[in-house]
Amino acid sequence: MSTLWTRPDGSSSSLYLRLQSNLEKAIRDGELSQGSKLPAERELAEQLQISRTTVTNAYRELEAKGLVRGYVGRGTYVCALPEPSNVPFAWRGKMSAVSLRLSAESLIVNLSSGDPNLISFGVGCPALECFPTDEYCRLQNSILRNRSVEALGAGPVAGQPILRDAIAKEHSVCTRQVLVVAGSQEGLDLLARCLIDPGDHVIVDQPGYFVGFRTFQAAGARLVGWNAARADVDELEHLILRYRPKFICTTPTFHNPTGRTLSLSQRKDVIELATRYRIPVIEDEPYRQMYFDAPPPPSLHELDERGVVIHLSTFSKVLAPGLRLGYIVAPENVVDLLALAKQRSVWLTAGLEQLVLGEMMLSGMVSHHAQKLRQEHRVRRDAMVQALRRAISKARLNFSVPSGGMFLWCRMSDGPTAAELNRRATAQGVVFAPGELFYPEISESRELRLCFAGTPVSKIEEGVERLRRAFEAQTASEPLATIANA
Amino acid sequence: MSTLWTRPDGSSSSLYLRLQSNLEKAIRDGELSQGSKLPAERELAEQLQISRTTVTNAYRELEAKGLVRGYVGRGTYVCALPEPSNVPFAWRGKMSAVSLRLSAESLIVNLSSGDPNLISFGVGCPALECFPTDEYCRLQNSILRNRSVEALGAGPVAGQPILRDAIAKEHSVCTRQVLVVAGSQEGLDLLARCLIDPGDHVIVDQPGYFVGFRTFQAAGARLVGWNAARADVDELEHLILRYRPKFICTTPTFHNPTGRTLSLSQRKDVIELATRYRIPVIEDEPYRQMYFDAPPPPSLHELDERGVVIHLSTFSKVLAPGLRLGYIVAPENVVDLLALAKQRSVWLTAGLEQLVLGEMMLSGMVSHHAQKLRQEHRVRRDAMVQALRRAISKARLNFSVPSGGMFLWCRMSDGPTAAELNRRATAQGVVFAPGELFYPEISESRELRLCFAGTPVSKIEEGVERLRRAFEAQTASEPLATIANA
Numbered sequence: 001m002s003t004l005w006t007r008p009d010g011s012s013s014s015l016y017l018r019l020q021s022n023l024e025k026a027i028r029d030g031e032l033s034q035g036s037k038l039p040a041e042r043e044l045a046e047q048l049q050i051s052r053t054t055v056t057n058a059y060r061e062l063e064a065k066g067l068v069r070g071y072v073g074r075g076t077y078v079c080a081l082p083e084p085s086n087v088p089f090a091w092r093g094k095m096s097a098v099s100l101r102l103s104a105e106s107l108i109v110n111l112s113s114g115d116p117n118l119i120s121f122g123v124g125c126p127a128l129e130c131f132p133t134d135e136y137c138r139l140q141n142s143i144l145r146n147r148s149v150e151a152l153g154a155g156p157v158a159g160q161p162i163l164r165d166a167i168a169k170e171h172s173v174c175t176r177q178v179l180v181v182a183g184s185q186e187g188l189d190l191l192a193r194c195l196i197d198p199g200d201h202v203i204v205d206q207p208g209y210f211v212g213f214r215t216f217q218a219a220g221a222r223l224v225g226w227n228a229a230r231a232d233v234d235e236l237e238h239l240i241l242r243y244r245p246k247f248i249c250t251t252p253t254f255h256n257p258t259g260r261t262l263s264l265s266q267r268k269d270v271i272e273l274a275t276r277y278r279i280p281v282i283e284d285e286p287y288r289q290m291y292f293d294a295p296p297p298p299s300l301h302e303l304d305e306r307g308v309v310i311h312l313s314t315f316s317k318v319l320a321p322g323l324r325l326g327y328i329v330a331p332e333n334v335v336d337l338l339a340l341a342k343q344r345s346v347w348l349t350a351g352l353e354q355l356v357l358g359e360m361m362l363s364g365m366v367s368h369h370a371q372k373l374r375q376e377h378r379v380r381r382d383a384m385v386q387a388l389r390r391a392i393s394k395a396r397l398n399f400s401v402p403s404g405g406m407f408l409w410c411r412m413s414d415g416p417t418a419a420e421l422n423r424r425a426t427a428q429g430v431v432f433a434p435g436e437l438f439y440p441e442i443s444e445s446r447e448l449r450l451c452f453a454g455t456p457v458s459k460i461e462e463g464v465e466r467l468r469r470a471f472e473a474q475t476a477s478e479p480l481a482t483i484a485n486a
Numbered sequence: 487m488s489t490l491w492t493r494p495d496g497s498s499s500s501l502y503l504r505l506q507s508n509l510e511k512a513i514r515d516g517e518l519s520q521g522s523k524l525p526a527e528r529e530l531a532e533q534l535q536i537s538r539t540t541v542t543n544a545y546r547e548l549e550a551k552g553l554v555r556g557y558v559g560r561g562t563y564v565c566a567l568p569e570p571s572n573v574p575f576a577w578r579g580k581m582s583a584v585s586l587r588l589s590a591e592s593l594i595v596n597l598s599s600g601d602p603n604l605i606s607f608g609v610g611c612p613a614l615e616c617f618p619t620d621e622y623c624r625l626q627n628s629i630l631r632n633r634s635v636e637a638l639g640a641g642p643v644a645g646q647p648i649l650r651d652a653i654a655k656e657h658s659v660c661t662r663q664v665l666v667v668a669g670s671q672e673g674l675d676l677l678a679r680c681l682i683d684p685g686d687h688v689i690v691d692q693p694g695y696f697v698g699f700r701t702f703q704a705a706g707a708r709l710v711g712w713n714a715a716r717a718d719v720d721e722l723e724h725l726i727l728r729y730r731p732k733f734i735c736t737t738p739t740f741h742n743p744t745g746r747t748l749s750l751s752q753r754k755d756v757i758e759l760a761t762r763y764r765i766p767v768i769e770d771e772p773y774r775q776m777y778f779d780a781p782p783p784p785s786l787h788e789l790d791e792r793g794v795v796i797h798l799s800t801f802s803k804v805l806a807p808g809l810r811l812g813y814i815v816a817p818e819n820v821v822d823l824l825a826l827a828k829q830r831s832v833w834l835t836a837g838l839e840q841l842v843l844g845e846m847m848l849s850g851m852v853s854h855h856a857q858k859l860r861q862e863h864r865v866r867r868d869a870m871v872q873a874l875r876r877a878i879s880k881a882r883l884n885f886s887v888p889s890g891g892m893f894l895w896c897r898m899s900d901g902p903t904a905a906e907l908n909r910r911a912t913a914q915g916v917v918f919a920p921g922e923l924f925y926p927e928i929s930e931s932r933e934l935r936l937c938f939a940g941t942p943v944s945k946i947e948e949g950v951e952r953l954r955r956a957f958e959a960q961t962a963s964e965p966l967a968t969i970a971n972a
Contacts, residue, residue, distance in 0.1 A: 060727055064763045089793040091820050094732065094766055096705075099680040103826050123640045131638055137627045144619050152617055152806035153940075154609045182668060182810075185833040193704070194585040214830040218679070219582075241546055246580065277550045280580055307575040320638035322837030324668075334577050340589050344700040347671040350836055351808030454639075 005039065007048040015050055020058035027067050027078055038068060038076040102218055119463035121384075121432045124256065124286075124406050125454035126317055127376045132369055139356045151352040158339045159327070159349060162358030167327050170361065171301070171311065176332045179339060182324040182349050184286055184314040188212050188249075190338045190345065191282055191310065191328070192219035200246040203239055207438030207447070209256050209284065212249065223440040226250070229258045233269040240277050247280040253296045254287035254405025257438050257449040261404070264297040271300060274308045281309045286317045289370040290453075291404040292378040307331045315357060317406065318370045323353050377406065377453045380460060384408060384452040387464035392471055406453035412446040415471075421448070425470035430463045491525065493534040501536055506544035513553050513564055524554060524562040588704055605949035607870075607918040610742065610772075610892050611940035612803055613862045618855055625842045637838040644825045645813070645835060648844030653813050656847065657787070657797070662818045665825060668835045670772055670800040670812040674698050674735075676824045676831065677768055677796065677814070678705035686732040689725055693924030693933070695742050695770065698735065709926040712736070715744045719755040726763050733766040739782045740773035740891030743924050743935040747890070750783040757786060760794045767795045772803045772812075775856040776939075777890040778864040793817045801843060803892065804856045809839050863892065863939045866946060870894060870938040873950035878957055892939040898932040901957075907934065911956035916949045 026032045038044075041059060045052040059076055062068040070076040092100075143151050150160065158164065159180025168175045181187040188211075196202065198220030204213060206225025213223055224243050226236055228251075239245070250270070252262040262270070274281045283300040301311035314326030328338060360366050385401055385408070399410040415421070418434035425431060435447025455463060512518045524530075527545060531538040545562055548554040556562040578586075629637050636646065644650065645666025654661045667673040674697075682688065684706030690699060692711025699709055710729045712722055714737075725731070736756070738748040748756070760767045769786040787797035800812030814824060846852050871887055871894070885896040901907070904920035911917060921933025941949060 057727060061763070064727070064730070066764075087792075088817070089761075089764070089766070091766070091793075091817055094681055095823060096679065096681055096683045098683075099823055099827060102830070103823055125639055128634055128638050131634060133630050133634065137630055140626065141623045144623055148617060148619065149614055150808075152614050152808040153611055154802075154807040182832050182836075183834070186831065189831045193582065195580055195582055197582045197584075211830055211833065218827075218830050241543060241550070244550070275575075277547075278552075278575070280575070280577070306573075307577075321640040321834065322636075322638040324832070324834060324836040331574070331577055337581060337585055337589055341585060341704070344588070344697055344704055345672065345675045346668050346810070346832060347697065348669070348807065348810060350668075350810040350839065353836065 005044070005047060007050060016054040016057040016061070019048075019050075019054065020061045023058065023062055024065070024067060027062075032078050034078050036078050038078070040075060098218055098220075102214060117429055118426075119430045119455060119459050119466065121430065121450040121452070121455065121463060121467075123321075123433075123454060124317065124451050125321055126319070126373055126406070127380070127453060127456075128320060129456060130369070130372050130376055131320055132365065135360070135365060136356060139359050140352055143352060143355045143359075147355060151355055153351065155348060155351045155354070157343045157348060158335065160351060160354040160358060163327075163354045163361070166358050166361035167329070171329050173329055174332075177329055177335055179328040179330070179335045179342070180349050180354060181326045181328060181342070182346060183316055183321070184284060184312050184326040185211060185215070186342075186346065187312045187314075187326055187328045188215045188282075188284070190341045191312075192216050192221070193341045193345070194334075194337050195246055195280070196221045197246070201243040203236070203243070203245045203248040203250075204440065205250050205255060206440060207257055207435065209251065210437040210439075212284070213440050216249070221246070225440055228255055229260055231260060231262055231266055233266060233273065236270065237273055240273060240279055245279060247282055248274065249282040249284060250300075251284045251287070252300055253285055254290055254402060256287065256405070257407050257409045257433070257435075257447075259400070259402030259405050259407055259409055261296050267297055267300055267303055271303050271309070275304075275306050278308075282312060283309055284312045286314045287405040288313065289318050289367075290374065290377060290406060292374060292381070293403045296404070301329060310334065315366075318366060318373065319357075323357070325349065325353055325357055373453075380452045380455065380457060381408075383457040383460045384450065384464065387461050388450075388467075391464050391468040396471065406451050408450045408452060410448045410450060412448070415446070417444045418446055418448050419444075421470060424473045425467055428466040428469045428473070430466035430470070432467075491530070491533060493536060502540040502543040502547070505534075505536075505540065506547045509544065509548055510551070510553060513548075518564050520564050522564050524564070526561060584704055584706075588700060603915055604912075605916045605941060605945050605952065607916065607936040607938070607941065607949060607953075609807075609919075609940060610803065610937050611807055612805070612859055612892070613866070613939060613942075614806060615942060616855070616858055616862055617806055618851065621846070621851060622842060625845050626838055629838060629841045629845075633841060637841055639837065641834060641837045641840070643829050643834060644821065646837060646840040646844060649813075649840045649847070652844050652847035653815070657815050659815055660818075663815055663821055665814040665816070665821045665828070666835050666840060667812045667814060667828070668810040668832060669802055669807070670770060670798050671697060671701070672810075672828075672832065673798045673800075673812055673814045674701045674768075674770070676827045677733075677798075678702050678707070679827045679831070680820075680823050681732055681766070682707045683732070687729040689722070689729070689731045689734040689736075690926065691736050691741060692926060693743055693921065695737065696923040696925075698770070699926050702735070707732070711926055714741055715746055717746060717748055717752055719752060719759065722756065723759055723763075726759060726765055731765060733768055734760065735768040735770060736786075737770045737773070738786055739771055740776055740888065742773065742891070743893050743895045743919070743921075743933075745886070745888030745891050745893055745895055747782050753783055753786055753789055757789050757794070761790075761792050764794075768798060769795055770798045772800045773891040774799065775804050775853075776860065776863060776892060778860060778867065779889045782890070787815060796820065801852075804852060804859065805843075809843070811835065811839055811843055859939075866938045866941065866943060867894075869943040869946045870936065870950065873947050874936075874953075877950050877954040882957065892937050894936045894938060896934045896936060898934070901932070903930045904932055904934050905930075907956060910959045911953055914952040914955045914959070916952035916956070918953075 041052055041055045045055045063070060068076050069079045163180055164175045164178040167178045192215050196219035200221050201224050202216050202221040203224045203226050205228035208228055224239055224245060226239055252267060254261055281300055285299060301309045311329040315323055396413055397410050399408045419436050422432060422434045433449040435445030527538055527541045531541045549556060554562050555565045649666055650661045650664040653664045678701050682705035686707050687710050688702050688707040689710045689712050691714035694714055710725055710731060712725055738753060740747055767786055771785060785797060787795045797815040801809055882899055883896050885894045905922050908918060908920045919935040921931030
């Protein structure tokens with residue numbers, strides 16, 4: 001036996017480090033080979049006349065480095081050579097289980113791109129060309145100059161008073177029932193954190209808003225899809241009885257992606273079910289103001305008499321997604337809990353935007369702009385519908401014309417999956433949101449969501465022409481595929 | 487026996503609803519009293535000549551409403567009267583366990599307030615009076631006019647390229663190693679989601695940044711405090727060996743709240759430990775540029791050769807917290823995973839601020855402003871130190887003078903707790919951050935954190951005078967307390 005098993009020199013405080021370093025050297029030099037057994041801790045402590053804790057610490061440290069492994073009742077064995085020092089740190093082993101699981105199923109959805117030549121029907125973006133730039137600049141300059149501490153300082157977690165008041169006024173609630181969030185996506189995230197316990201079932205529209213699915217799953221929810229286009233209230237009741245969900249999350253108006261709007265009687269039925277079974281409803285209403293014909297029926301929140309509905313909205317669709325402003329209307333005690341969750345997630349929402357938006361709401365500028373957008377988006381919807389009908393036969397691409405919102409939800413009769421068509425379309429310089437995205441479980445789909453709102457008419461026509469070419473490419477390649485399969 | 491136990495009329499599909507409604511009526515009318523037993527499901531199904539499923543569904547629905555409760559092997563019993571319809575919805579029962587647990591321990595920390603007469607030494611805010619308003623307005627107007635789609639549209643999740651590039655350049659990393667976040671609080675939250683599994687230990691500075699504590703706890707972490715002022719690396723190693731933490735989160739430079747800065751050799755020791763035990767380090771460095779004498783030693787990230795350090799910073803301290811802009815520098819695969827988590831939490835960071843900050847960094851305006859702030863904050867620090875020394879004796883309030891950062895960390899020799907003193911101070915028109923906040927477990931503290939950076943000199947003097955009066959109030963009340971205790 002070598003000098004390895006003799007007492008290391010030095011003060012008692014650093015003994016274990018020396019012992020550990022001697023052992024490490026022996027493993028590195030091959031003196032202790034992989035699979036060989038180290039002396040039992042008690043035995044070695046006696047032999048070296050050191051405390052057992054010192055040996056334990058040295059062994060533990062070697063184990064932390066992955067050099068040895070201890071087995072209860074069997075002893076400690078050399079299990080690997082030390083890692084060479086130039087190997088990059090193994091981060092993957094440090095990642096949380098939820099994060100790894102979701103990353104395997106997720107994709108960063110960048111449906112727009114930095115490429116100015118690409119036409120994107122992918123992102124649900126309003127007509128930014130109509131944005132009231134001059135008024136916005138005037139307001140933000142004036143607020144930065146005159147109310148800099150409110151705009152730049154650490155404002156209240158629940159939001160700037162002027163904006164909360166304006167929202168409260170619009171929804172006929174009191175200010176304490178309003179929480180300002182950085183877009184409705186943050187709202188969904190806060191609601192997920194505050195309502196979902198791991199394993200809870202949550203009823204979602206299917207197809208539906210895909211990022212919301214991931215948000216709920218990250219909080220541990222099991223998703224139950226309610227057929228969004230059918231919107232059958234009996235089916236909803238069966239799902240409630242079967243799954244006892246923690247809550248229902250639904251978009252009643254100009255639903256994303258299908259465009260359907262629940263009728264007044266369907267809305268009343270949903271509220272009645274929610275109240276009877278005591279299941280909260282999260283009403284995600286980003287498209288409410290985007291109607292082209294008659295305004296939609298009252299929101300679930302307006303119909304709710306018991307406080308079972310949480311209303312979620314955003315300025316992303318009525319102004320611009322890059323502003324990152326949205327809000328939640330909920331009972332006061334829910335807002336208080338959400339604000340605590342917000343404090344430990346992003347803390348504050350940017351102050352300047354809140355003050356500008358507060359002023360814009362109070363002066364009527366936001367509703368004025370919504371009206372302007374309704375006109376422009378209607379023109380764009382018509383342009384896309386006409387271009388599609390001209391370019392691609394109904395038999396190959398079928399859709400109904402929505403009376404609001406931002407999307408055409410189209411179904412292909414056959415051919416490749418939507419994801420595959422999107423790859424071909426990208427090669428032609430146009431992208432859309434493939435149907436696969438909108439289902440809780442990713443699967444094949446032959447549906448596509450085309451956003452008509454964010455693209456000017458001339459580009460819509462060019463984009464549809466590119467889409468036609470992607471369809472042609474599809475047909476051209478099919479015989480080849482048939483041969484390959486034959 | 488009444489007609490209750492006869493077959494309800496109607497089609498089979500709605501049978502269970504009718505049965506349920508008959509039973510509900512009977513409970514409401516007192517025909518079925520609290521505690522009475524319903525017939526067994528099989529029995530009732532035979533008696534009424536309906537399917538057992540119909541009975542089961544009706545009983546389930548009654549149970550969902552809280553009217554009956556089923557016990558395995560014993561049967562189903564009437565347990566309550568139906569709730570009157572005007573009772574508000576019981577939200578608390580729907581809240582997630584984590585959210586309720588943390589809300590019991592949390593407080594919304596609004597250390598500032600809307601009251602213009604209150605002087606706040608509470609929030610860690612820089613001198614907003616120095617904010618480069620004209621340049622900022624000029625840049626944001628020009629960007630809104632010329633690059634509206636980038637500023638207002640749905641930009642990339644990881645951040646605007648110009649800002650990521652500017653940050654990457656400053657830190658000598660590649661762009662893909664940078665993630666833009668809405669303030670470092672969002673960064674901590676994303677890191678918590680991506681790294682922490684429930685039950686993981688996490689080593690944090692103690693005392694330390696209190697919102698970070700809650701963020702980690704919300705993700706399920708158990709916090710282990712490393713004494714921040716002592717910053718003993720041997721102690722850190724013992725904590726690592728004892729708790730096998732998922733990561734270490736520390737502020738090496740001008741630590742909040744103590745103001746201490748780790749020496750170069752302490753930094754090297756921390757890196758050496760982290761590398762040896764393969765424990766990631768999150769380096770939270772909001773105050774790095776806020777030095778008054780020599781610049782601080784290199785960051786942990788600069789010293790790290792293995793990629794074990796994630797660097798987190800913010801523009802909140804060098805410009806303004808209301809902007810909500812910060813960033814993470816990490817290995818590419820970590821940034822990719824964080825971006826996925828960001829997509830399902832807040833999705834995007836506001837575009838306009840990112841573009842403005844990108845321009846400001848590239849033109850040198852941010853470092854120029856940091857220099858200006860260093861001068862102004864130093865003047866404010868000196869003013870607060872002198873005012874305190876004049877107003878309150880060292881024996882009663884002791885602190886050392888920090889060479890950077892934003893805070894004086896003061897210790898009272900006796901008297902009330904910091905929280906109690908803060909209540910008295912609030913009555914005098916001044917607030918600070920009481921020491922209780924800065925410990926993972928809320929407990930009594932006689933420490934106070936005073937932010938000198940956010941308040942102009944004249945107000946600092948007035949604020950310290952109010953603080954002195956709060957101390958006097960304390961002394962005045964002590965004899966009474968003694969009598970009460972006698």
